Amino acid sequence: MTGLVHQALRYRSEDEFLYATPEFVSDGLDAGDAVLAVVAVPNLALNVAFAGSGHWILCPYDTRTLPEAVVHGVARAHPELVHERGSAYTDPAVFSTECDAHRPDRLPAGPDGSPFSRGRSATVRPALTAYARRLGLPEQRT
Template sequence: MSRRPEPSPSAGRAAAMRRTGFVHQALRYGSDVEFLGGTVDFVTDGLAAGDAVLAVVAAHNIRLLRETLGDGSRQVEFVEAGDWYDYPSRTLGRYHAYCDRHGPDRRVRVVGEPVWTGRSDFETREWMRYESLLNVAFADSRHWILCPYDTRRLPADVVRTAARTHPELDDGSISTAYADPADFSAEAERDARYPGSMPEAAEHIPITRDGSAAVRRALAAYARRAGLPEQRTYDLVAAAHEAVVNVLRHGGGQGVVRVHSDQDYVICEIGDEGAHTSAPLPDFPGHLPPGPRAPSGHGLWLVRQLSDLVTERLDPAGSVVRLYFRRPAA
């Protein structure tokens, strides 16, 4: 289970400068004035404290912040949200890389506004899980993330869920609806919007100790038939190979790959017959980048960075990892 981020010493901003642990807040706003009211002090306080400040927001909100901050905006790094929030695991990787570049001794403040429009129900649910997982990914840091939610445009359930994935609101008050990330993730998997079993018509490729090359060839051929670009075909094969290696090393040495495509994704599922010997798994394997000297954990991190979406059920009695690669628009 994750460690809950440090609660606010008070609801006022006077105490904000004294925060020392990780902070993750939701800003629900219904106007430009409310957006600026919740972000400008956050940014200027950070600059005054010597923090690195990153604003990943919609283009309209970038203009608002630049105009309001004036010369101070030159000290802020701005990124349009659509260029950053493509898929959850890669976005999490970008934030890790940004924080690493600024060193462990400097706090990073982020105004991070996920892109919710144009998402399927499944994708929306995965972005909700991403917001919850931030509480695990940065629990041991002292960074500060403020996530704006535009109540004028977002679905009510997205806005409502913000209080479950963020321990605090923007004024520093505790969210009484906050859910532990492990519990929230388990709820997501039971949600009706979560994908069900692979169809019977899915192509089956057996996993054997001497058959990994055959798996790679079969997957490459399928991906090309489904219209994946060549680079994404290589990525799918590489990600699936890492998952197959895990089956051979930790999953009993046998399993099956199932591959199927719908109108949006090429979907590759790797299942094993149960781990004979396996080290205890972390709560959220593959979501955090392993250290360069870590003996394990690199495979699932790579799988998540190469894939568009990943779901998993990891169990000693039999595990299933499912990889999603978006097909090009017709």
């Protein structure tokens, strides 16, 4: 078990996505870890919630359709970028402070009983999706 591997894949074509994804999945499974592909979730929370849990998490981002600010933020929220050199990774506490300047005063409490642990990965996505929907996030964004 490796602890946590959390990478962003910024891709510009379907071929680029299809080239990188199987390699990531294979490497994670070969390490004996659980592998997740996660889209549009709070990535800073993943760094904390899954720390030391034996997961490999890949977050794909289609740079053809995302605003430049989001593409830049992706690099700051992920410790590693697939097939890219260098890192703009920012400590989660620092990045969260910056993001907090743009959030509502208070968010509703999230659901309890959805632990982030090996063997329970499948329960996390529905819990986060339900929470996001209660906050008014459109279905296509969950």
